[in-house]
């Protein structure tokens with residue numbers, strides 16, 4: 242029961258005064274660090290991180306990770322844990338890495354990466370269960386019947402997805418199944434099992450780890466064209482058949498010399514409209530060397546456009562860069578005279594592309610399902 246005692250009223254008004262003073266203070270504190278400008282003119286908080294800004298939008302920001310520098314380079318590990326909320330083992334979960342000798346499984350490198358992720362409250366993308374590349378030599382040079390290959394694949398998927406059951410939020414179950422013209426790539430799996438190998442792999446993976454979201458992942462499907470049309474037709478038909486497909490990964494290995502993919506956002510959106518998650522899984526933007534300020538600027542614009550597209554598509558739930566530092570990028574080893582594709586340079590200094598990516602998250606093109614500050618990871 243409320244009283245009308247003047248003393249009580251003064252307590253109430255004092256409390257009100259204190260509350261509004263505290264409120265003003267809170268507003269002042271909130272305004273203080275806001276919108277500090279970096280030397281390069283980008284409008285983001287001084288202490289903002291990719292993972293922190295991504296969390297505001299419900300986007301996990303990931304990086305590929307390599308086991309050797311993770312164990313031996315403290316700077317690499319520190320930036321990884323600070324800036325990213327997800328990792329993808331760059332090689333350590335591939336079949337050639339875990340089963341060099343038939344029947345002898347070694348998950349130790351991948352386990353160490355998963356442990357790092359857990360310690361730093363990060364998610365893990367599993368990469369990958371079925372691919373034509375980085376297969377063990379005993380498998381590719383062996384003489385197996387189609388029935389044996391089918392058994393080997395099933396066993397591999399059940400064993401690996403089973404080993405990491407509960408640790409993986411998204412599995413790249415089948416990696417790079419298409420040719421650029423939209424036909425299925427001729428691989429050991431297509432040849433042994435036929436086109437159903439994709440649905441089979443998804444079903445086996447689902448049995449082994451029912452909670453992981455299961456993905457098909459490919460490159461050159463960012464824009465609309467024959468290859469992305471083929472992926473679209475495939476996942477649509479898989480969904481219609483009740484095959485456990487949860488998402489599509491757009492690798493997004495871009496080259497500045499090719500320009501930006503045609504209708505990237507609209508393309509991701511049509512997959513999202515099928516009820517799938519869409520992920521940018523292996524983003525980098527290489528250039529023909531040498532590096533120039535103009536190329537670094539073009540690269541920054543490219544990363545910004547990719548992030549803007551992801552922000553604009555609500556089902557784009559994560560964006561992963563394929564290594565965050567040029568020091569460890571796969572590009573120079575695979576594309577002659579090209580490189581500098583990542584958001585940090587070889588000395589771990591953030592490049593213009595880092596700031597444009599951060600800025601795209603801090604000043605999003607659309608609101609998405611904006612969550613309040615202070616949410617946990």
Ligand code: XIL
Pocket residue numbers: 331332416492523571
């Ligand atoms: C690359 C790794 O980055 C390299 O270290 C390795 O030598 C070859 O594979 N598409 C993929 C990735 O799905 O697994 C590839 O990763 C890059 C292209």
